[in-house]
Amino acid sequence: MGERFRNWSGSLSFEHDRRARPSTESDLRAIVDDARANGRTVRPVGSGHSSVPLVQTSDVLVDFEHLSGLREASTHSMTASLLPGTPLEAAGEILADHGLGMENLGDVAYQTVAGAVSTGTHGTGRTLGNMSSTLVGGRLVIGTGEVVPFGTEAGTDGTDDLTRAAQVALGSLGMFSSLTLRVLDRYQLHRRNVIAGADWTIDHFTELLNRHRHVDFYWYPRRDEVKLRIMDRPDEAVELLAPVREVKERETGQSHQIITNARDLRFEEMEYMFPLERGMEIFEQVRQRILDRHRHYVGWRVLVRSIAPDNAMLSNCNGGPTMTIALLQNHNLEYAPYFDDLEPLFLEYGGRPHWGKKHSQSAASLRTMYPEWDAFHEIRRRLDPDAVFMNDYLRTLFDGEDGGAGL
């Protein structure tokens, strides 16, 4: 055995034989060819932020640190082609230098572009899709070692089946050698973070979503109040209607700098996606259950966001306007009783788990959540016929062979 991998939160740790650091597409092809010839598994890894064993392998872990940067950007087509290992923070800087900006980002920016896209990473905004939805093309090194251009790279408009499969694929179709994202002209945002009452926020959440470009809130279980985080373009920053208890932050800057936050505090996380129209009904149930059962050992917050619908085959937002609820627990405290108790409630309301965070679903239940499940797996088996990119966790998710993913 060679090196040991440890993820961001510390809950995932495993030994692997080799950590490959390719710097060209040809290197990626050679890694796959070698693994295929020797019956070995290859798993691509991004920043290691995910808390589920998507990347776990005892064989070859592929690190994209030397495949980072911009291939090309076009203000004509409003697309940018990025290398897979580009950290989101760097991507934001590079695009801004070219007069461009990403439609949206998540809460943090240390993930890589390929990792964020492949797991359906998202930010917040009623009209803004997850990061995967901005993938319109790219190049994949598939399980046969071949390079397959898709979407705009293959002459389509980015709505073809292969692109819709690649948008959220957990690294199971192959390894991206480049990703082409739909982008906007560079823009600024104005952020307002304020403390407000939980009841008021629940009553006015829909109104807030309709009024502002980005809206989310943290609910603090040991205070039963929220921090509302609202971002708008400076020239569209309408008056804030909330009865503000305290202004925590006001700031204006480039979009990629304003949307993301530094996060040093490590935590475990479970996040589920729900139909937006039932969002606050579900949140009220979650809030009450945490107050009744969990806040004696849970002090960290619950994050509520919204996402626009998309068309990716395995996107948990492809059913319509979506609201998300994320449970956060200190990484050094017990999380299983908390997540285990809330997950059945999430499922009762038709929730679908975030692919990169803790959940206990496996193929039997996941299959029923995604109408295009079979179409995705038909493509996956075609692109990776020898299962070079499959690990035990993916088999649990996709084939149900292990009978349960577990937390």
Add this chain to the structure above:
Amino acid sequence: MTALGKTTWVFSGGNIPRTSTGVEPEFTSRDELCLLNTGGRRAELEMIVYFEDADPSLPFRVVVEPRRVFHVRINDLIDPHAIPLGVPYGLVVTSDEPIVAQLTRVDTRQSALATTVMPGYSVGD
């Protein structure tokens, strides 16, 4: 004014009531650490929490600016981790400047509000 107080404070009677009644966060049952720095230099504090049946916590860090008070709810401490509610705990506060510290408790398990102020045991200069 000169810096009043001591550099180490010890509280052995911590126990945050597990339940609350009334509107929150105003009436949340809580232990609250009240820190006073009368001196002219900012005080950098480290707090360690001790339990009955678990190892001491990792250090919590707090800053009290010169000539200011700073009140922090023990309930709200989150970095490096939350402190459990409804269990006995002790607290040791060490500071690089002399300070005065008290621990207060608001107990709203019944609707008749109860408050307590606990002086700590002080050590040091």
